[in-house]
Amino acid sequence: MKRSIRFSDRLANWLPRLVLTPSLLVVLVAVYLFIAWTGWISLSSSNIVPRYDFVGLEQYVRLWSTPRWHTAVANLFIFSSLFLGLTTGLGLLMAILLDQRIRAEGALRAIFLYPMALSFIVTGTAWKWILNPALGVQKVVNDAGWTSFVFDWISQPRFAIYCVVIAAVWQSTGFAMAIFLAGLRGIDNSVIKAAQIEGAGLPLIYRTIIVPMLRPAFLSVIVLLSYVAIKSFDLILALTNTGPGSATEMPSTFMYAATFRRDQMGVGAASAMMMLMTVAAIIVPYLYSELKETRDGC
Amino acid sequence: MATLEIDRVRKSFGSVEVLKGVSISIADGDFLVLLGPSGCGKSTLLSMIAGLESVTSGEIRIANDVVNDLPPKDRDIAMVFQSYALYPTMTVRQNIEFGMKIRGVQPAERAKATLAAAEMLQMKHLLDRRPSQLSGGQRQRVAMGRAVVRDPKLFLFDEPLSNLDAKLRVDMRTEIKRLHQRLGTTIVYVTHDQIEAMTLATRVAVMKDGVVQQLDDPQVVYDRPANTYVAKFVGSPSMSLIPARLAVDGAGAVAVFDIPNEKPARISGIPIAKENATKFNGQNVLVGIRPELFTVSDGKPGRTISVHIDVVEPTGPDTLALFQIGGVEVTARVPPKTVEARKSATLTVDTTKIVLFDAVTEDRID
Ligand SMILES: Nc1ncnc2c1ncn2[C@@H]1O[C@H](COP(=O)(O)OP(=O)(O)O)[C@@H](O)[C@H]1O
Ligand SMILES: [Mg+2]
Numbered sequence A: 001m002k003r004s005i006r007f008s009d010r011l012a013n014w015l016p017r018l019v020l021t022p023s024l025l026v027v028l029v030a031v032y033l034f035i036a037w038t039g040w041i042s043l044s045s046s047n048i049v050p051r052y053d054f055v056g057l058e059q060y061v062r063l064w065s066t067p068r069w070h071t072a073v074a075n076l077f078i079f080s081s082l083f084l085g086l087t088t089g090l091g092l093l094m095a096i097l098l099d100q101r102i103r104a105e106g107a108l109r110a111i112f113l114y115p116m117a118l119s120f121i122v123t124g125t126a127w128k129w130i131l132n133p134a135l136g137v138q139k140v141v142n143d144a145g146w147t148s149f150v151f152d153w154i155s156q157p158r159f160a161i162y163c164v165v166i167a168a169v170w171q172s173t174g175f176a177m178a179i180f181l182a183g184l185r186g187i188d189n190s191v192i193k194a195a196q197i198e199g200a201g202l203p204l205i206y207r208t209i210i211v212p213m214l215r216p217a218f219l220s221v222i223v224l225l226s227y228v229a230i231k232s233f234d235l236i237l238a239l240t241n242t243g244p245g246s247a248t249e250m251p252s253t254f255m256y257a258a259t260f261r262r263d264q265m266g267v268g269a270a271s272a273m274m275m276l277m278t279v280a281a282i283i284v285p286y287l288y289s290e291l292k293e294t295r296d297g298c
Numbered sequence B: 001m002a003t004l005e006i007d008r009v010r011k012s013f014g015s016v017e018v019l020k021g022v023s024i025s026i027a028d029g030d031f032l033v034l035l036g037p038s039g040c041g042k043s044t045l046l047s048m049i050a051g052l053e054s055v056t057s058g059e060i061r062i063a064n065d066v067v068n069d070l071p072p073k074d075r076d077i078a079m080v081f082q083s084y085a086l087y088p089t090m091t092v093r094q095n096i097e098f099g100m101k102i103r104g105v106q107p108a109e110r111a112k113a114t115l116a117a118a119e120m121l122q123m124k125h126l127l128d129r130r131p132s133q134l135s136g137g138q139r140q141r142v143a144m145g146r147a148v149v150r151d152p153k154l155f156l157f158d159e160p161l162s163n164l165d166a167k168l169r170v171d172m173r174t175e176i177k178r179l180h181q182r183l184g185t186t187i188v189y190v191t192h193d194q195i196e197a198m199t200l201a202t203r204v205a206v207m208k209d210g211v212v213q214q215l216d217d218p219q220v221v222y223d224r225p226a227n228t229y230v231a232k233f234v235g236s237p238s239m240s241l242i243p244a245r246l247a248v249d250g251a252g253a254v255a256v257f258d259i260p261n262e263k264p265a266r267i268s269g270i271p272i273a274k275e276n277a278t279k280f281n282g283q284n285v286l287v288g289i290r291p292e293l294f295t296v297s298d299g300k301p302g303r304t305i306s307v308h309i310d311v312v313e314p315t316g317p318d319t320l321a322l323f324q325i326g327g328v329e330v331t332a333r334v335p336p337k338t339v340e341a342r343k344s345a346t347l348t349v350d351t352t353k354i355v356l357f358d359a360v361t362e363d364r365i366d
Helices: A002-042 A058-064 A067-098 A105-117 A120-131 A137-143 A160-185 A189-197 A202-213 A215-230 A234-239 A251-261 A265-295 B042-050 B092-102 B107-120 B136-148 B166-183 B194-200 B218-223 B228-233 B274-280
Strands: B004-013 B016-026 B031-035 B057-062 B077-080 B154-158 B186-191 B203-208 B211-216 B240-249 B252-257 B265-270 B284-289 B294-296 B304-314 B319-325 B328-334 B344-349 B355-358
Touching: A002 A265, A058 A067, A058 A265, A067 A105, A067 A160, A067 A215, A067 A251, A067 A265, A105 A160, A120 A160, A120 A234, A160 A215, A160 A234, A189 A202, A189 B042, A189 B077, A215 A265, A234 A251, A251 A265, B004 B042, B016 B042, B016 B203, B016 B211, B031 B042, B031 B194, B042 B057, B042 B077, B042 B154, B042 B186, B077 B136, B092 B107, B092 B136, B107 B136, B136 B166, B166 B194, B186 B194, B194 B218, B203 B218, B203 B228, B211 B218, B211 B228, B228 B240, B228 B284, B228 B355, B240 B265, B240 B274, B240 B328, B252 B284, B265 B304, B294 B328
Parallel strands: B031 B186, B031 B203, B077 B154, B154 B186
Antiparallel strands: B004 B016, B004 B057, B203 B211, B240 B252, B240 B284, B252 B265, B284 B355, B294 B344, B304 B319, B304 B344, B319 B328
């Protein structure tokens, strides 16, 4: 009797660890081990196959003297800032409008959320047609009678990256909206009533009281969207295939091309490490400050 | 400071009528408590006074001005909510100053008003904290401070103490009473707690299902409830309502209680107006007796009743004795150790304070 109790106690103690161990191992190997491996490769002279020697920062020097990489970095900054800004802003605006208890809210929410269910490949392909001057928006407007209308950003090297922004914003705004809407629904109505009685109009109430209360929602949206922005690989391939020329090259597509198509595994690994460091440099301080604030009770 | 008149006010949400013609009128400086069970429409009425809900029909007048179509900010009111409704991302100081800022009060004046309110509510040391760093009682103080700096014509409170624990509730109750005595501002206060109503109010409106049952001074509501609903809702333990037959003899009205297998018990000296005594002679009535109207008998006959005590519940200052009369449970509040369970006792009734109700309509008979 006594023994069996002890055994079940011990089982209860060990079971959670037993259950968690496989997934922990997978994460350790698939994520952290490969990060370490990539880091090592980036310091080696690997090109077509991995080579386990040490050449210092040579691959990083090669990387930063490749013009294509500079295009990729510039594009990443343009894309991420516009994508994050527009998605967050539009998502918040739509959430606030939907929160005014309008009719057919359920249907609208579903419509806005629907793009989320598509893969970036589908989004990219659809928008490739929509933005194609010979097939999409331009043709429709031309056919409708406005024959001088031109909308050919996707074939212009200077503007093609904005087409990627449009498609990505279209896909992700509904998601941002859903998170903000959940945040808005969690706000005590009497806070708004109290501010109304004190004479604040709705715009002021939203600006000074409600939006500041949505900090946790902003945290989720920004963290999740940053991750979408940096790994946006499939969307580029489907929409522009890094063209025209290399106008829409991004670090992720660059890394893929260097590693698997141009036999520059070392350069590819170096670019991967640069991406990792960029993400860490942005996300870690943000997470840290936000989590610290919540611990302080905000 | 202002008078408040609610004149045949109705409110419907869709096809559901929540307020069915409420009329309440109070004087300048009154403390009106809207008392009733949850769901009876108290908060709805308060929101209509505040302008947060529209009026379906009827009129609301503050200081003799019809405010039906005035937005909340122009009604010169301040409201304290059950959930405190503080702005969580602002400090206490910013919370209190927010409204003044919107009304364009100068910074120096704002600071002065905030400090005065903080001093009055003993929360000067809290001014730079955020709501999440405060206890429930402190949050309620801040909410009151925010209302006080408005210096409104009318304070509105919606169950401000319901989220506090019992001890704190009693303290804050006193605090609110003190606030009213100091400022003299007219207050409308919503609660489902009859003790809060008794302790705070100068006027109590007892509500049920969107209808005001009685609007009176708290003592009158307690002593002369308009109907059996009010009688049961106000007072704890509540008034016992004993079915009886009214008989009139030369000495006055007598309540006759049928007791199975025994001769009927009688209590004489029932207070009733002459014309009603004639009207209800021989009819069934409900005799309302508050627990404290019973005393352990001094032996004089007439207004006494013999009972068999079922249960005795000591509360400290006095003891509650439970027994049966006429098939209903009756509670008496007697001094400790004067009665024993499962023994007989003879109790005297202070008949002057007995209240009679019509057994059919359940309204009070005067
Ligand atoms: N916005 C609303 N829409 C529909 N019904 C409501 C609304 N507000 C309140 N009610 C209904 O009105 C009744 C009274 O509510 P309320 O005034 O909050 O009661 P109390 O404050 O006395 O508990 C309840 O039955 C409630 O369901
Ligand atoms: Mg209520």
